[in-house]
Amino acid sequence: MLPNGHLPTPPAESTDIPREPGLCMSRWAPRNYSGGNSSDQIWTRIAPNPLQTPPSVSTLPPDLGLPYEVQHYILAMMQRIIEEACYDLASRWIPQTLRNNRWDCPEAVELSTWRDLLPTALPPNAIVSHPSYSLERALADSVQIRNAAVHRHLCDNTEIRRMVVKAEDVMFMFADSTRRNKFHRLWMELNDWDQSSDSQAAKEKLLAALQDISERPVDDMDWSPNSISLQEIPEQNHHVEDQYPGEAMDLD
Template sequence: MSYTLEERQRVYRTCRAIFSGDAALFRKPKKIKETLLHNRAPLKHVFQEFGEVKLADIVKQLLESRLFESDLRAKVEFPELFRTSPQQDAQREASEADAAKSIADCLGEIARFEEDEEIPEANDLEFLTRPLKDEVSITETAVVPTSLKSSIPSLYPSYVPYSTQHAILTTAQTVLEECCFDFASKTIPDALSERGWDCASAVELTKWARILHKELPQGLSGVTVQSALVSTHQLRHTAVHRLRTTARGISRLLESAVGLAEALNDVARAAQLEELMSELDGKIKAMEMSKNVLEDRAAARLEEIRRQREELDRQEKQLVFDMLTEDREYKDLVGKLLLASVKDIFEDRTDDGMGKEPEHVNGEVHVNSAKLSAADESEDDPDLSLQ
């Protein structure tokens, strides 16, 4: 069965985050249906719109076309979904910059309060005491263009639920602590024994920079390892102090975690962290696509409402204008009718001989163009009859 572009586009946008990774390889109808039903709550709108059977069939077609596997194929099939305006891009970058600046300020304060006096002051490790906000690479001066101001609330920056953020960061922190412990167990086992550290949980992530710098033999304590360790301080502080950060902020923290695992030559854990970062980045793309579509749809609908409101305002003004015009015209009509009535009434009185003076022509009296005889005059005039 064939479906419209709009229907396929709607399902792709909604289900993109679900059918990613290994799920993008699903082809069997039963597995597709199970996946959809497992996510029925967040997909309730498309379930209501299409129904279970139709939705599963559309998803199956999209999977068979490999649209969930390849962004390139999806862009060719649904170019509108991937098209963003310069305003949206500027809005996203500005909101990310604002959020990053806020979190950097918080991290800087935390770093100053938690600064350990035993951190070495060697010149090559000067960056260890540098405020963490200096490590943020996002431009803090990004400004949203004035034209973006709208009645539509911005859906940016993108966030994941805090429980998800906390699970990701605490897991990454635990993995990195295991990386550091395993690395130290191989390179400086005596230092661990002296301190009684027999497991990865015994040492906080932020302490490893000082320990490794102090205990590692010359040559093993490279700036790369130290720099990678310091860059993960933000991850630890964000997780421990429950700081809310954006989805892209989480991705940057995972990137620093991957860098540390690679610096410590822990290939397996680096691969795990990189896979997690890739999953997160894929979900961010799907989330931002949805946000763009939702904002565009809301903007289009609001524009339609604005036009309707303008039309209603015009109709309202026209209604009042028509009412006043018709009332004025009717008033003028009544005035004309009354003037005609006045004219007719008083012309009728004149025709009946009321109000006209008698006319004397050659000794004869004329009233209303009628000649009166002497007898008529005498009848009308008592003085004449007495003569």
């Protein structure tokens, strides 16, 4: 990061895989506003309309959706489930590749590695054809879900549900009905959360669902509303590649 608080502009990266704008990055991501202490940190939003004038912070709604700790748990859970699904698929169809690389568990392989490997290594009959989604695109979107989890993006709930739909589509292509049902339930629970008027009941319902979907204990999380201030910035001034050069390379 430069002294003025801005990130350096990376060289343009070419890619053969088109990226849907909503999954290139979360709508909300941390940005050090003035290079000062943590109180100076705000959350910036890429405006969907490049001609839109940035409103003042005070005009934006205070509710950012799911509390951040809960949101991060969901994104990390999604990443883990997709990694496990990729490993199980490879175990069925290309076990020798796993042995050759000494990959003996899902945690041994990054999603970016599966993105590059599976489209060429799998036989054609290993994947269920999707009417509007290629395996290459599905795995690229999976990497963006991983990036949102690893780089601690603050997403709104609409964006999280969009990610869940993409993850469900991946499970459809893998013919993984168990994990597909998990993602379908997660989408339904997140939709119910947005529509609920009883915060305590919504919290208890979502907690129970997350424990069922994850199949792991859910630790105590901070359910207080996100209170970090917001500033909306025009899209043409802050491109995704300019803000997050590391993500284009899938680096931490």
